[in-house]
Amino acid sequence: MAKGRIDGQKAFVLHAHPYSETSLIVDVFSREQGRLPLLARGARRPRSVLRGNLMAFAPLELGWFGTGEVKTLAKAEWLGGISLLTGRCLLLGYYLNELLVKLLPRDDAHPQLFDAYEDALRALSSGAEDAPELRRFEQTLLKELGYGLTLDVDARSGARVVDDREYVFWIERGPVERDDGDDTASVSGKTLLDMVADDYSDARTRFESKGLMRQLIAHHLSGRPLHSRRVFVELQEL
Amino acid sequence: MIAPGGKFPSTSSLEALIDALRCLPGVGPKSAQRMTYHLLQRDRAGAERLAQALQTALASLRHCLRCNNFTESEICQRCASSRRDQSLLCIVEMPVDAISMEETHAYQGLYYVLMGRLSPLDGIGPKELAFERLFARATDGLVNEVILATNFTNEGEATAHYLSELLRARGLKVSRIARGLPVGGELEFSDAATVAQALMERRDYG
Ligand SMILES: [Zn+2]
Numbered sequence: 453m454a455k456g457r458i459d460g461q462k463a464f465v466l467h468a469h470p471y472s473e474t475s476l477i478v479d480v481f482s483r484e485q486g487r488l489p490l491l492a493r494g495a496r497r498p499r500s501v502l503r504g505n506l507m508a509f510a511p512l513e514l515g516w517f518g519t520g521e522v523k524t525l526a527k528a529e530w531l532g533g534i535s536l537l538t539g540r541c542l543l544l545g546y547y548l549n550e551l552l553v554k555l556l557p558r559d560d561a562h563p564q565l566f567d568a569y570e571d572a573l574r575a576l577s578s579g580a581e582d583a584p585e586l587r588r589f590e591q592t593l594l595k596e597l598g599y600g601l602t603l604d605v606d607a608r609s610g611a612r613v614v615d616d617r618e619y620v621f622w623i624e625r626g627p628v629e630r631d632d633g634d635d636t637a638s639v640s641g642k643t644l645l646d647m648v649a650d651d652y653s654d655a656r657t658r659f660e661s662k663g664l665m666r667q668l669i670a671h672h673l674s675g676r677p678l679h680s681r682r683v684f685v686e687l688q689e690l
Numbered sequence: 691m692i693a694p695g696g697k698f699p700s701t702s703s704l705e706a707l708i709d710a711l712r713c714l715p716g717v718g719p720k721s722a723q724r725m726t727y728h729l730l731q732r733d734r735a736g737a738e739r740l741a742q743a744l745q746t747a748l749a750s751l752r753h754c755l756r757c758n759n760f761t762e763s764e765i766c767q768r769c770a771s772s773r774r775d776q777s778l779l780c781i782v783e784m785p786v787d788a789i790s791m792e793e794t795h796a797y798q799g800l801y802y803v804l805m806g807r808l809s810p811l812d813g814i815g816p817k818e819l820a821f822e823r824l825f826a827r828a829t830d831g832l833v834n835e836v837i838l839a840t841n842f843t844n845e846g847e848a849t850a851h852y853l854s855e856l857l858r859a860r861g862l863k864v865s866r867i868a869r870g871l872p873v874g875g876e877l878e879f880s881d882a883a884t885v886a887q888a889l890m891e892r893r894d895y896g
Contacts, residue, residue, distance in 0.1 A: 546810040683815035
């Protein structure tokens with residue numbers, strides 16, 4: 453058996469780029485080993501078995517070996533169960549992948565985040581552009597990165613958030629009840645409480661939580677732009 | 691070697707050549723060095739030809755105004771041909787894809803070569819691919835139907851989806867090449883993804 457051989461890893465391909473004339477470096481997110489780069493030897497040869505299997509958004513079972521920073525992919529099997537993403541949902545899939553590529557450090561296992569990612573992809577594959585699973589994925593991502601979110605306590609007064617009041621979100625602190633006359637963008641107390649209760653049945657909750665998560669994620673990207681987001685917006689504008 | 695002050699000393703022509711070869715896809719420092727020594731030591735005539743050919747190509751090739759493929763004139767031979775069906779426009783990612791289509795001898799229409807595909811994670815969007823140029827060509831009044839022949843990868847699918855929406859909105863008939871098992875293909879020997887997709891895209895039969 454080859455050195456450092458690992459088999460039977462459930463994983464997704466996040467991104468791939470060409471390496472030498474015939475190979476690929478694949479950025480994968482595995483359930484048990486986290487995010488890591490793998491060298492897929494010969495994956496760009498015309499009749500490579502790996503070629504068709506290493507597609508993003510498809511659940512895969514991978515095996516690899518090696519002891520260096522970049523391990524060598526030994527096996528990639530297609531598990532199925534999530535049909536290929538199409539249309540706008542496909543673009544949202546790229547958004548999820550870009551968040552993982554840009555925010556998730558390598559070589560740390562995040563099984564909960566992996567499950568949230570898989571759930572989000574499954575929702576996207578059924579055509580749900582505005583699915584709660586997307587917000588759950590974003591929340592889990594921030595939580596796993598160590599940015600815990602307290603949404604149901606007023607960060608200034610320490611009081612419980614009240615559903616019919618308006619709140620301004622202070623980054624890295626939490627929601628603060630909006631002062632009279634303040635016209636900063638706000639979220640309703642109900643949205644915050646719904647997010648804690650994981651209840652996305654209200655259209656306003658879905659809309660406001662999306663905006664809030666976008667704002668928080670932008671903060672954690674510290675100014676790095678999301679290409680997938682820009683491309684998405686440019687396509688909508690045509 | 692880095693000179694004091696942090697600036698690179700002026701590179702010798704040898705280093706300059708090694709460095710220049712690294713612009714080729716998949717060529718790292720080691721391959722570039724090997725190529726350089728090969729050209730200089732073993733094949734100087736080949737090196738001369740390469741230099742000439744590069745210079746000529748750079749000076750004379752441009753994008754065809756109609757199909758965006760490389761050509762030496764304003765409009766390439768294929769686009770200028772009276773034997774091609776002007777009402778059909780097949781959109782492909784790369785020039786090699788147009789060659790594959792031509793090899794079928796089953797297509798008489800014209801092409802548009804995107805020179806790429808949407809690749810959101812790499813920042814390749816509609817601006818980078820000059821979608822506006824394609825729209826101008828597709829709506830010049832000659833084209834009736836657009837055939838989307840981008841690859842069946844995620845990127846190719848994303849490209850096809852958006853082009854389909856945007857071209858339909860501009861009044862064009864849009865179709866997509868079909869996918870499935872290869873001719874002579876047997877289920878037993880096909881990969882699961884292909885079989886799954888063929889099942890999804892099954893059609894009325896008989
Ligand atoms: Zn042409």
